[in-house]
Amino acid sequence: xxxxxxxxxxxxxxxxxxxxxxxxxxxxxxxxxxxxxxxxxxxxxxxxxxxxxxxxxxxxxxxxxxxxxxxxxxxxxxxxxxxxxxxxxxxxxxxxxxxxxxxxxxxxxxxxxxxxxxxxxxxxxxxxxxxxxxxxxxxxxxxxxxxxxxxxxxxxxxxxxxxxxxxxxxxxxxxxxxxxxxxxxxxxxxxxxxxxxxxxxxxxxxxxxxxxxxxxxxxxxxxxxxxxxxxxxxxxxxxxxxxxxxxxxxxxxxxxxxxxxxxxxxxxxxxxxxxxxxxxxxxxxxxxxxxxxxxxxxxxxxxx
Ligand SMILES: NC(=O)C1=CN([C@@H]2O[C@H](COP(=O)(O)OP(=O)(O)OC[C@H]3O[C@@H](n4cnc5c(N)ncnc54)[C@H](OP(=O)(O)O)[C@@H]3O)[C@@H](O)[C@H]2O)C=CC1
Ligand SMILES: O=C(CO)COP(=O)(O)O
Numbered sequence: 001x002x003x004x005x006x007x008x009x010x011x012x013x014x015x016x017x018x019x020x021x022x023x024x025x026x027x028x029x030x031x032x033x034x035x036x037x038x039x040x041x042x043x044x045x046x047x048x049x050x051x052x053x054x055x056x057x058x059x060x061x062x063x064x065x066x067x068x069x070x071x072x073x074x075x076x077x078x079x080x081x082x083x084x085x086x087x088x089x090x091x092x093x094x095x096x097x098x099x100x101x102x103x104x105x106x107x108x109x110x111x112x113x114x115x116x117x118x119x120x121x122x123x124x125x126x127x128x129x130x131x132x133x134x135x136x137x138x139x140x141x142x143x144x145x146x147x148x149x150x151x152x153x154x155x156x157x158x159x160x161x162x163x164x165x166x167x168x169x170x171x172x173x174x175x176x177x178x179x180x181x182x183x184x185x186x187x188x189x190x191x192x193x194x195x196x197x198x199x200x201x202x203x204x205x206x207x208x209x210x211x212x213x214x215x216x217x218x219x220x221x222x223x224x225x226x227x228x229x230x231x232x233x234x235x236x237x238x239x240x241x242x243x244x245x246x247x248x249x250x251x252x253x254x255x256x257x258x259x260x261x262x263x264x265x266x267x268x269x270x271x272x273x274x275x276x277x278x279x280x281x282x283x284x285x286x287x288x289x290x291x292x293x294x295x296x297x298x299x300x301x302x303x304x
Contacts, residue, residue: 001032001122002148004040011043012050019045035122051075055082055145057112058096061252062087062167065096069103080108082131082142086166086222087254088261095163097132108135110142111159113166114217115225117232124150130218131155132162154217161213164204166222170255171262172196173226173234174241174279175292181242182289193227195296196275203262203273241282242289256283274299 003009013019022028022043026036037043050056056076060068062085069076081104083096094102100109114129121127131146131153133139143155156162175196176189200223201214213219226232230239234255240247247253256279263280266273274296281287287295 002151004038005148009041010050011041012047016045019043047072047075055080057082057084059084063257077104078106082110082112084112087258088167090257090261093265097159111162113162115221126150128152128217130162132159134159156213158210158213160207161204161209162218165214165219167258168200169223169226170234171259171276171279173232174238174255175275176227177235177238178242178289181239199273199275
């Protein structure tokens with residue numbers, strides 16, 4: 001919706017019925033209700049129409065990215081693919097760019113991430129994002145191509161840092177939601193957010209990310225948004241856990257699979273990721289929120 005102001009954009013959906021409905025209503029009622037789809041946005045159920053474009057933005061949940069790439073590999077190979085997913089794949093432990101590179105090595109992969117609710121961008125509210133691309137020239141070209149009047153992109157070549165910032169902030173948002181849902185208060189949330197950020201930075205450094213990337217939009221920026229906004233699905237999922245309520249399991253909550261993927265990596269590599277591991281156990285129901293809080297408070301005292 002935002003990019004259609006820069007020139008023609010093709011929106012692809014796998015569902016012919018959904019495409020027909022969006023064309024007829026001029027709205028994506030299922031995914032983005034209340035937003036008029038602009039005339040510059042062409043809607044197609046044929047992925048070849050999208051693949052004819054210079055740049056493709058892949059906006060599917062992280063755990064669905066492999067299936068998308070596998071189903072459409074020949075069409076997507078050798079294209080410029082910008083992943084919009086935030087997460088770590090279960091099983092492989094890969095982030096979105098690393099996954100694209102492992103399946104389609106000929107594709108030119110990049111990542112668009114940072115604090116942004118889809119609804120805010122579509123309503124043309126001011127938003128700043130990180131465009132991560134290992135190739136600096138290609139990153140600069142994508143930055144120019146994907147910046148709009150309300151959407152300001154910063155660029156980095158630190159793809160690992162940008163991937164991890166976007167992935168781990170969802171895990172911390174679940175923890176913060178659970179803390180508020182359990183009635184622990186804003187001071188406890190501030191402590192969790194800060195110690196969660198320390199955990200995120202430690203893990204990212206272990207994976208070779210640059211510290212300044214995590215201090216930027218994809219790390220601190222997205223962590224702040226997601227841990228404090230009721231509009232976040234990850235935060236709301238945490239709230240439901242804390243309140244002992246059920247949550248719509250059709251809703252995309254990226255932090256659950258990411259916490260489980262990272263807990264597996266932490267266990268295999270002997271890493272200490274206490275909040276992430278607690279979120280993984282919480283999501284499986286093998287630990288209560290009260291138990292998590294007691295465990296975190298009773299860890300050995302240490303330097304900050
Ligand atoms: N929503 C937001 O505000 C933001 C989301 N993100 C990230 O974007 C990613 C996607 O999230 P979001 O759009 O909200 O998720 P949603 O659950 O709202 O939508 C997922 C979309 O992916 C499509 N999809 C799923 N599997 C496939 C597949 N195998 N092939 C083709 N299409 C598929 C779905 O199609 P169908 O309708 O046919 O099921 C649907 O259109 C996540 O990683 C999220 O963290 C990042 C920033 C903001
Ligand atoms: O990534 C997002 C905001 O930057 C969207 O967060 P949720 O997936 O928690 O809704």
